Amino acid sequence: MATVFFLISIYLFFSAEISQSLQSNITKGSTLFTNSTPNFWLSPSGHFAFGFYPSGNGFKVGTWLIGRPRNTVVWTALRDEPALLPGVSLVFTTDGRLLVLNFTAVQLIAQTNQKAQVAAMHDSGNFLLYGSNMEVVWATFRFPTNTLLVTQELGPDKILYSSKSDTDDSAGDFKLWMQGDGNLVAYQSKSLQLVKYSYWSSLSKSNTRGVSLTFAADSRLYLVNSTGFSIRNLTGGTLPVNKTTLYRATFDVDGVLRLYQHQMGTDGSLNSIVLWSAINREDRCSVKGACGLNSYCDRNGADNIACLCPPGFDFADPNQPNKGCKLNSSVDNDCFLRGANDDYMISTLENTIWERDEYEVLTPCE
Incomplete structure (x- = not known):
């Protein structure tokens, strides 16, 4: 009976994933322009968008959580490239590539081993490209910048980089490294990755290989090993999960990892609070390079x-x-x-x- 229930759950999970992607299909040939309205693709719920967002005097391509008083960027493409000039286009080409046409240059957004057939912006905040058999060939969740969303993970030897500022999403002064020894450690970006240069650590059991930082479906941040066994729960107790309560974990400009809760209002407002912080407010001077x-x-x-x-x-x-x-x-x-x-x-x-x-x-x- 348990096996039957497990198989039914797996079937329902993948059915829901495919159903959701079909609801928000982006077909080949679809094009966005910086000066068009809209200049983004929405998720079915309308909570997340993928496309062009303002950056300095130009635009960048990314994913953001929609809300007032301002949107919250959670992923950025071509992060360290200059802002795009008005008038460029984002194209999901007829041969299955996702790229920016930047006047005289072409900038590839998604590096894939095979051509995509359809794209989708999911309610999870994940933007995906699918192959001919609806297999995922590329996803923003696989390449986090400074933020993790629910069901996303930071794999072994992967790094989150803080942003330069609240208005500049280029890689900033700090990095959060999921080390191969199983420790999640924060450093100044330009420092050597040695213990004496770190300023925060998960203090996980050393020499545990294959560990990932996982933002689980129950909205808690876990360190799990390669078999899925939880090594450490970073953020504590269970959190409410519903259609109007969203969460994100961001490695902020000041080099501190924080868990945020967003309450979506019926009028489009976004009420945000910090639920957990890796470093307490009174200890923020402990960040090396602050x-x-x-x-x-x-x-x-x-x-x-x-x-x-x-x-x-x-x-x-x-x-x-x-x-x-x-x-x-x-x-x-x-x-x-x-x-x-x-x-x-x-x-x-x-x-x-x-x-x-x-x-x-x-x-x-x-």
């Missing part, structure tokens, strides 16, 4: 942090305090070049914790 070179991080109230310069330094960019500090005197005024009788002042910074190794000499491999 402030740039020659600066230090300070808690600025319960919700914010501030990047400050030590005495004798000014911000490298006053408009971006997190980009670090520079000396406010020139080399000509350096103490070694002036008279030995000059006076200098040493200042004390109270309640400040410094890294043990501010700089390090790396020996190149032979």
Whole structure:
């Protein structure tokens, strides 16, 4: 009886998946333009869209959760490429490719081993390309950028990169790596992937191979091994699952992984709250690289942090305090070049914790 029930469940699951894709079919030859209305393809529920969204003075291709006061981008194609100029088109070609026609250039969105026959934007937030037998040949869920949605996973040795800012979805200053040893670890993007350079870890049992971070159907974040066995539940208890309550896990601009709940209003509003955070608000200065070179991080109230310069330094960019500090005197005024009788002042910074190794000499491999 259990076997029959399992087979029926599998049949219903795949039937539902195919049914959903058929409801939102995007046929070959379909084209979107940045300056057309609409310039996106909707999921059946209308909660998610795939297409062009505004970015700076141009557009990017991606997936977003629709809502007021603003949409929430959850996936971006060609992430580190410049924003697309107005007038370009997104085409699902007659030979089954998904690409951007950018005036004199062609940019491929989906790398596939076989040609797609149909595309679909699912209510899960997953945009898929299907082959002739309705097999999935490409899906946005397989290539996460900074966000995981329910039923999506971050596989072994895969990385989430934070965005540069709330308005720039290019890869930013931090990375969340699902390491081969079974630990989920956060680093500054440009640092070496060594323990001493990390600032957060799932503290999973070491040397457990084939571990993935899974956003399960019950809306909790799990670490599971290659057999599907749960190693650790990161986010705690059961969460309500219904058609108007959606969840996302985003590795945010500040280098912190957070679980969000979105409540969809009947008027199109989107009420969002943080349910779980890998790093508490009061510990956000523990994020290595939160402030740039020659600066230090300070808690600025319960919700914010501030990047400050030590005495004798000014911000490298006053408009971006997190980009670090520079000396406010020139080399000509350096103490070694002036008279030995000059006076200098040493200042004390109270309640400040410094890294043990501010700089390090790396020996190149032979």
